Amino acid sequence: MSVPFTTGVHRLAPETFAYVQGSRATGYANAGLVCSGDEALLVDTFYTLGQTRQMLSAIAEAVPTTDICWVVNTHHDGDHWWGNQLVADAMIVSSTAAARKMRHAGPETVAPFLSADTDPRLRAYVEPFDFSGITPTYPTITFGGELELTVGKRTVRLIEVGPAHTDGDVIIHVPDERVVYAGDILMFGSHGVVHSGPIDNCIRACESILELDAETVVPGHGPVGGKQEVVRARDYLERVKAHATAAHQQGKSPLEAAREFDLSEFADLDNAERLILNIGAVYRELNGDGTPGMSPLLHQMVELKESLEATVTA
Numbered sequence: 001m002s003v004p005f006t007t008g009v010h011r012l013a014p015e016t017f018a019y020v021q022g023s024r025a026t027g028y029a030n031a032g033l034v035c036s037g038d039e040a041l042l043v044d045t046f047y048t049l050g051q052t053r054q055m056l057s058a059i060a061e062a063v064p065t066t067d068i069c070w071v072v073n074t075h076h077d078g079d080h081w082w083g084n085q086l087v088a089d090a091m092i093v094s095s096t097a098a099a100r101k102m103r104h105a106g107p108e109t110v111a112p113f114l115s116a117d118t119d120p121r122l123r124a125y126v127e128p129f130d131f132s133g134i135t136p137t138y139p140t141i142t143f144g145g146e147l148e149l150t151v152g153k154r155t156v157r158l159i160e161v162g163p164a165h166t167d168g169d170v171i172i173h174v175p176d177e178r179v180v181y182a183g184d185i186l187m188f189g190s191h192g193v194v195h196s197g198p199i200d201n202c203i204r205a206c207e208s209i210l211e212l213d214a215e216t217v218v219p220g221h222g223p224v225g226g227k228q229e230v231v232r233a234r235d236y237l238e239r240v241k242a243h244a245t246a247a248h249q250q251g252k253s254p255l256e257a258a259r260e261f262d263l264s265e266f267a268d269l270d271n272a273e274r275l276i277l278n279i280g281a282v283y284r285e286l287n288g289d290g291t292p293g294m295s296p297l298l299h300q301m302v303e304l305k306e307s308l309e310a311t312v313t314a
């Protein structure tokens, strides 16, 4: 089944939907809706109240009889939960690890990026968004491992696969409709991001998704896909791991390693500057550094972006 990459509600199976924001740029995530009778479970809210309102009104129009009783936040990045206050009547669920991170991941965390003395190339990632009015609204139910929810007559499985993209990533499996929502474990059409890692957990999460034998896979970002796209995302991670490990052994810096990565096989993927984050994650592991030191990598990311763009236009 091919689902258009256009903003709106798309039916994936009789009672299972994706809400897609038709952009691969950072901050435009996908959401999901699993219905049964008049009950529904929403997968993720969005970065801004405006984006979340637009989604909720599209859902109300497309599936008017449905009442959102459950919300699952796939992880703690703001583009997957900062709209929670608009669905605060529902039971909000996340992994315990994600909920813990959310306490320090509210909209105040974008303030440093918006300040006048921030590198304008970094500021450009958050500037398009209006974060006003957000009151962090946390999950009311948390779990570790796996949790089964009943939505109407339908069983929905929540499976924790983090730490991988972030500390507490959760994927959502709808067995009878053969749909998986992967959160940011997958970003089809783009380079994915390994924030927490280890990268092996991201690779393993791809394998777990493949084992679920779903027909349709909704990534956290990018177009809806299937097994083929999951295999490609896994292969990408394996290539990054092998390349970064060899470059580390040769004493190269993460930026050098990123510049030397052969992009030809992945030339169609957007956001190639994210390579530096993924190579950085492998380096952290090899160096035995536990905590992600994001900010130096973010500066190198915008440098890499600039040099990649220069290569393309040259």
Ligand SMILES: [Zn+2]
Binding pocket: 029, 077, 079, 080, 184, 220, 221
């Ligand atoms: Zn995201």
